[in-house]
Amino acid sequence: MTGTTSAVTGADLATVAELAQQLRVDSIRSSTSAGSGHPTSSMSAADLLAVLLARHLRYDWDQPASPANDHLIFSKGHASPLLYSVFKAAGVVSDEELMTGYRRFGSRLEGHPTPVLPWVDVATGSLGQGLPDAVGVALAGKYLDRADYRVWVLCGDSEMAEGSIWEALDKASYYKLGNLIAMVDINRLGQRGPTELSWDLDTYARRIEAFGARVFAIDGHDLAAIDEVMAQATLTADQPAVILARTRKGRGFSEVEDREGWHGKPLPPAMAERAIEELGGERALTVRGPLPPPGSPARAVTREAGAVTLPSYRVGDKVATRKAYGQALAALGARPDVVAMDGEVSNSTYAEDFAQAYPERYFEMFIAEQQLIAAAVGFGVRGYRPFASTFAAFFTRAYDFIRMAAISQANICLSGSHAGVEIGADGPSQMALEDLAMMRAVHGSTVLYPSDATSAAALVAAMADRDGISYLRTTRGGYPVLYDAGETFPIGGSKVLRSSPADQVTLIGAGVTLHACLAAAGQLESGGIRARVIDLYSVKPIDTATLTEAAAVTGGRLVIAEDHHPEGGLGSAVVDALTGAGRAELTVAHLAVREMPGSGTSEELLDAAGLSASHIASAARSILE
């Protein structure tokens, strides 16, 4: 059957059956035309998506930004042919775009979906992330937007092996997210063979029920059953729902259906032709489901500029930058779009200051750092400005989520406390010594590392208006406030704390090492050596102009001190900047944590790592010889 019909709304199941075949055919056509992609992983879930699109997804396709719309997230992002075929069926992507754009250079129909498309909330393709992201959107919907929209997620069965899926289900039930419905496409075949649990829906059901969700186990190719459970799944307000759909990979084409060896492979053209014939040929249905109900609340998120009064500190007082983070965040709470969450260490990161002031906008994520980041991404989808905090070391747990957040174009703010050996007795497991490298390498990221409370508070405020992934590194101990409350700290700037035209060497630090640089400059001065000192609070973007000038004045002689491993942190940032800015003549002493630290006091560990003032002064003297 071929032919065009005008848009069907609330289609009957006979039409839905046709729509499902169309989705399969278009998944095959698009991937075969592209020469790559995952048609068989799309075909298994086509019946689910046909029913959802036609009868349950409340979505105004003409207004994708409408706050009343349901959300649809493909956690199995490799089923992009299916998603894009859904967009075609909804009438928002043309057949021509699907056939000539899919996976092509410059096209928005990328191999895995990203928010380059207006109907896509988050980038997926690294498995086990769509569901955690959806938990964030659903949290926003239930607790902040207080809206009626639902969040639908298509999961693959292979990704149920990712721990992050269970972090998500745990939080979905803890927070009673009745607005979250996950559909698991259990086609029993992964990339290189059968999945762990194959079609053992009972085990999936037991696990998911134990994690607090309602489970509906069905034949994923029975349209009536799908329709029935989708209706039921949306009826309960305080419990997430999971639809376990037993499906067959490649469903509808006998040459590949339920067969191994067909993951991630387009059908060769002749085979595609036979498949399309077996599926009843091409169709050109346009089908839309229900609109959001009238009277859905308008988006509540606003930014009330000017309401924020940052904390102020007295120069010389000893205040930990992590404390300034908490106080500044609490001050930012005057902005109703600011939300905060933490990984069960809010009394260490001082996110608790916000939690106490704005409990309704604070979300405890417990010790689940992947879900911590995913929740932030989800809040960002709904226009909120999320601040997520934990020990800086433990953001390594969520690096894949942070990387994907950048692809998702998420605007999220991260604060990592307890950086470096400075933390002292707890030992290396708690010391962030890779975080600057990790965060700098994220596309479009901002990396900030304040040395005092005044700059920390100012940078927290700056992060709240910054696009992309912003990261603040804070320190455990209290160190003297260096700056008056009026001082400004533009992102991309730096502060020259000591300078003269006669400077012979530049000392560059941030965080705890800046204080050591200042002390070292004093020691050097008493020995007749003039040292310039730079507070490099903005590690990325970096103040290349000030660094270049300092290098020019001081004969290219730099001492860079950082409480971080030698690779990818402050030292790399400085030499990357200077060597990227034209001819560079440099003599660099780079002090960093080069041996595995143990326990001890801050002072002992910083000294052992060669980061104390005397080491910095000594390094300066060495490069002046």
Place this chain on the structure above:
Amino acid sequence: MTGTTSAVTGADLATVAELAQQLRVDSIRSSTSAGSGHPTSSMSAADLLAVLLARHLRYDWDQPASPANDHLIFSKGHASPLLYSVFKAAGVVSDEELMTGYRRFGSRLEGHPTPVLPWVDVATGSLGQGLPDAVGVALAGKYLDRADYRVWVLCGDSEMAEGSIWEALDKASYYKLGNLIAMVDINRLGQRGPTELSWDLDTYARRIEAFGARVFAIDGHDLAAIDEVMAQATLTADQPAVILARTRKGRGFSEVEDREGWHGKPLPPAMAERAIEELGGERALTVRGPLPPPGSPARAVTREAGAVTLPSYRVGDKVATRKAYGQALAALGARPDVVAMDGEVSNSTYAEDFAQAYPERYFEMFIAEQQLIAAAVGFGVRGYRPFASTFAAFFTRAYDFIRMAAISQANICLSGSHAGVEIGADGPSQMALEDLAMMRAVHGSTVLYPSDATSAAALVAAMADRDGISYLRTTRGGYPVLYDAGETFPIGGSKVLRSSPADQVTLIGAGVTLHACLAAAGQLESGGIRARVIDLYSVKPIDTATLTEAAAVTGGRLVIAEDHHPEGGLGSAVVDALTGAGRAELTVAHLAVREMPGSGTSEELLDAAGLSASHIASAARSILE
């Protein structure tokens, strides 16, 4: 009661009760003397550990390296006062060391346990890692050592929120690890307040049973009950056991028992005195439990040097480095200590070549990258040489595990395929663009990035004898073999592929960009410009001597091209090395992936990122102007 007794073996429960109080007292004494630490988190689990040490842990304390010993892993590493008090009770740590060493600078009794201690297998302290590591040890015990030892793990209740715990339980049941017994210390209080599930042992039990383990729920302060379930837990050969122990944090001291606000805080001295009194005073019991049964099989792991014949390739043939990885790994399989595992993409990473040749030493980890790394760490504990592979991008999922593996002094080999925009149509979610930065920043790591099959195979062999965390970055597409089979590739070396004393500029690449550098050199030569070309296959350690010489010859003019984000990768490695080696005069053009890529062909995406030969040649011309 105070006083010294000689070592008690197989102590009765009355003695065990005294031992438990001693463990509590010593946990308090050590943390109070240190001024930091987690006494209350130790006191809740003291009864569990007392019974285990005295009656169930089969361990020859005089021979900690004995392959017959049981293993004991503190997944809740912050309970180190308890662990070290156990070591004291076993007679291997003196009271003086405990009291003067704990958390002190230079001491082996660090804030969280590390394998600096001979009785500690792995570093813990980042929660949710001990149990996954233990799964690796148990896999080795059951399938490779085929030994009778058991792996005991103490988990905290807060860490049950980490997804990695569920990855571990899933794999423990999938692989029928009856030799694994986890004890969960459910003291209901986390760092900043109650846990998600508090004392809801039923929910814990349902979840854990659904994940395939046998569950024993008990009062964790009932010594007879603990004794009974520990005996039962070791009776089944093919199912892991989890003991859910309902406990009270700070058990035994009424001023803190089951109270909030006492996490991670030592008792002040006067309070410690009252606590010790309430606990019945100091004791000096030495208690050891059963030895491993006689006739436990000796360790099977040996290395048969010389048995390995690496694959060879013909210069000019197009072979993907990922394929060379698989073939070299299969060749290395001749060494019986080599084991391999993969995250369900072995047909992409080519770990399948090993899996086909040595199925008994291949372990499928499905899509659970955290467990993938943890399993490797566990195999390493038993002396095997693990190779773990997945898409390079997906190692970001396990960065915390990789970081902790370095603290664990693990010797593990990682291979990440599908690096950079070169992968083409799949899009950015599948592109590793942060992996070099991430892996370089790991303490003591080795980072390798071969450009052809010959060097890839040689480096795989070199990794197998390398200490620490070794990482190989491989490329999706096939590129010409550059080197004859006889060529050697020492770690820390590089290859100068084109050079003359008249070279004007140095082109530095690795992986796909090296081929572009070679083509660019040809283009430049036809324009009268002589370019030196360096294959920087060893990114860390790096060949500073060759780079320095090239910089000297070519007036410091370098073009560095990498299929990676600009931060922390090849470019940083080169400028870090050159600026770290004395006065450096450099003019650097650094070509890297600076914009978010989409889909396309390899050629389109490399060209769009500015990494094609013409861009490299153009950059070289620019810096020669």
